[in-house]
Amino acid sequence: MMLDDTIAAIATPLGEGGLAVIRLSGPEALVIADKSFQPIGKSSAIPSEALTHTIHYGKIVRNGQSVDEVLVAVMRAPRTLTREDVVEITCHGGLLPAKLVLDTVLENGARLAEAGEFTKRAFLNGRIDLAQAEAVTDLIHARTELALTAANEQLAGKLSQRINLLRDDLIKTLAHVEAHIDFPDEDISPDTKGQLVNRLERGVQFMDELLRTSNEGQILRRGIRAAIVGRPNAGKSSLLNQLLGRDRAIVSPIPGTTRDTIEETANVRGLPVIFVDTAGLREAGDEIEVEGIRRSRESLAQAEFILHVFDASDALTKADENYLAEFADKKRILVRNKMDLSARLILPKGIDAKIMEVCCLTGKGIEGLKDTIKELVWAGEIRAEMLQVMINSRHQEALTRARKATQRTIEALLANETLELAAMDLRIATNAVGEIVGKTTTEDLLDSIFSQFCIGK
Numbered sequence: 467m468m469l470d471d472t473i474a475a476i477a478t479p480l481g482e483g484g485l486a487v488i489r490l491s492g493p494e495a496l497v498i499a500d501k502s503f504q505p506i507g508k509s510s511a512i513p514s515e516a517l518t519h520t521i522h523y524g525k526i527v528r529n530g531q532s533v534d535e536v537l538v539a540v541m542r543a544p545r546t547l548t549r550e551d552v553v554e555i556t557c558h559g560g561l562l563p564a565k566l567v568l569d570t571v572l573e574n575g576a577r578l579a580e581a582g583e584f585t586k587r588a589f590l591n592g593r594i595d596l597a598q599a600e601a602v603t604d605l606i607h608a609r610t611e612l613a614l615t616a617a618n619e620q621l622a623g624k625l626s627q628r629i630n631l632l633r634d635d636l637i638k639t640l641a642h643v644e645a646h647i648d649f650p651d652e653d654i655s656p657d658t659k660g661q662l663v664n665r666l667e668r669g670v671q672f673m674d675e676l677l678r679t680s681n682e683g684q685i686l687r688r689g690i691r692a693a694i695v696g697r698p699n700a701g702k703s704s705l706l707n708q709l710l711g712r713d714r715a716i717v718s719p720i721p722g723t724t725r726d727t728i729e730e731t732a733n734v735r736g737l738p739v740i741f742v743d744t745a746g747l748r749e750a751g752d753e754i755e756v757e758g759i760r761r762s763r764e765s766l767a768q769a770e771f772i773l774h775v776f777d778a779s780d781a782l783t784k785a786d787e788n789y790l791a792e793f794a795d796k797k798r799i800l801v802r803n804k805m806d807l808s809a810r811l812i813l814p815k816g817i818d819a820k821i822m823e824v825c826c827l828t829g830k831g832i833e834g835l836k837d838t839i840k841e842l843v844w845a846g847e848i849r850a851e852m853l854q855v856m857i858n859s860r861h862q863e864a865l866t867r868a869r870k871a872t873q874r875t876i877e878a879l880l881a882n883e884t885l886e887l888a889a890m891d892l893r894i895a896t897n898a899v900g901e902i903v904g905k906t907t908t909e910d911l912l913d914s915i916f917s918q919f920c921i922g923k
């Protein structure tokens with residue numbers, strides 16, 4: 467990783483818009499901006515002479531030609547995003563102006579930034595730690611306010627604080643153990659050993675608490691997938707539209723209208739739930755339907771739970787029974803639809819699933835169904851303190867390793883094995899915990915994290 471060059475990228479989405487922003491960061495940011503920018507008017511200055519955190523009006527000039535009218539924001543290190551000198555050029559939206567401004571600064575000495583490189587510099591320069599850097603992507607991708615809150619808490623360092631406390635505690639214990647290795651004549655007294663084991667056990671407990679948040683953490687970050695299944699005309703597409711609160715899927719009395727799978731994210735009590743309206747699974751007529759069925763099968767395999775829709779105004783059919791049998795092993799909710807009509811449906815007894823009644827014409831029962839979905843996927847209340855520490859899958863993996871190593875340390879101490887062994891495992895645990903906040907990292911780890919960012923972030 468080079469930090470001595472200056473990077474640039476378009477920081478706004480590509481496409482047409484009111485404005486676009488080109489971001490520059492690095493030791494040459496001001497000089498490159500000087501070469502690219504001509505101030506206009508008394509209150510504008512050339513960037514290298516501008517006060518920090520000021521904005522200047524002017525134009526970008528390339529080969530003597532004016533490229534665009536812009537505003538240039540000058541922010542000098544260290545109070546910036548990256549802790550380096552940063553210049554942000556706001557130009558007209560649209561692909562071409564932004565690209566021409568970018569080309570100009572690249573010709574004047576900047577290098578095109580890699581994905582996530584601005585955030586990576588913020589991390590490498592110590593402005594944020596790794597968990598906070600990850601929160602930046604969570605923030606960008608958040609699909610519900612709840613997910614956004616969790617991302618903001620992590621960005622503010624709530625998870626990092628706790629991880630650092632845990633790590634400090636492990637280091638203290640490690641120092642204690644290592645001191646005894648250095649003085650082999652002095653045995654660890656049973657009292658001291660008891661205290662060390664206690665402290666390690668508290669650590670394991672705390673790791674368990676964090677690990678318990680990982681399921682919810684995944685749900686908020688990635689969303690949870692739910693497939694809507696049922697026989698043709700049961701009301702699957704109508705149900706999807708009700709859950710989304712808008713008409714997304716075509717609803718029609720003609721069976722087999724939904725030929726493709728439709729996927730949309732709905733906000734269910736703060737949780738991003740990706741609902742998939744599947745095409746019928748069996749009744750294949752033409753080639754398009756065969757392909758529809760193949761896709762339905764695929765998305766069903768990925769679904770974490772199933773909404774099985776029935777037409778309650780009709781008796782149970784063979785197709786209904788087949789679906790019931792097929793998804794016996796999946797988490798599911800049985801939905802009796804068309805409750806506005808007189809009920810004829812009798813569901814078999816003894817099925818391990820909640821049964822909900824709705825009317826997709828009027829929306830009756832949909833709120834209750836949403837509550838049931840929330841209860842099915844999220845254990846208990848959505849507590850504020852949980853949102854502060856929700857770990858992601860990388861944290862989970864590191865914590866699981868740390869927990870195992872800490873457990874081995876405890877066993878080694880209790881079994882009076884050599885202290886070297888205990889110390890070795892404790893070091894593994896400390897390093898694993900350190901990975902979460904980036905105290906211990908490898909280039910590979912950083913690459914895998916920052917490559918998930920978009921360019922310009």
Ligand SMILES: Nc1nc2c(ncn2[C@@H]2O[C@H](COP(=O)(O)OP(=O)(O)O)[C@@H](O)[C@H]2O)c(=O)[nH]1
Nearest residue numbers: 699700701702703704717718719804825826827
């Ligand atoms: N009476 C009544 N009709 C409904 C209800 N929900 C859906 N329908 C109708 O049932 C038909 C099939 O609905 P659709 O959502 O396309 O079913 P799908 O084939 O399972 O996707 C349409 O004519 C809908 O208007 C309901 O709650 N009550």
Ligand SMILES: [Mg+2]
Nearest residue numbers: 702703723724
């Ligand atoms: Mg349909």
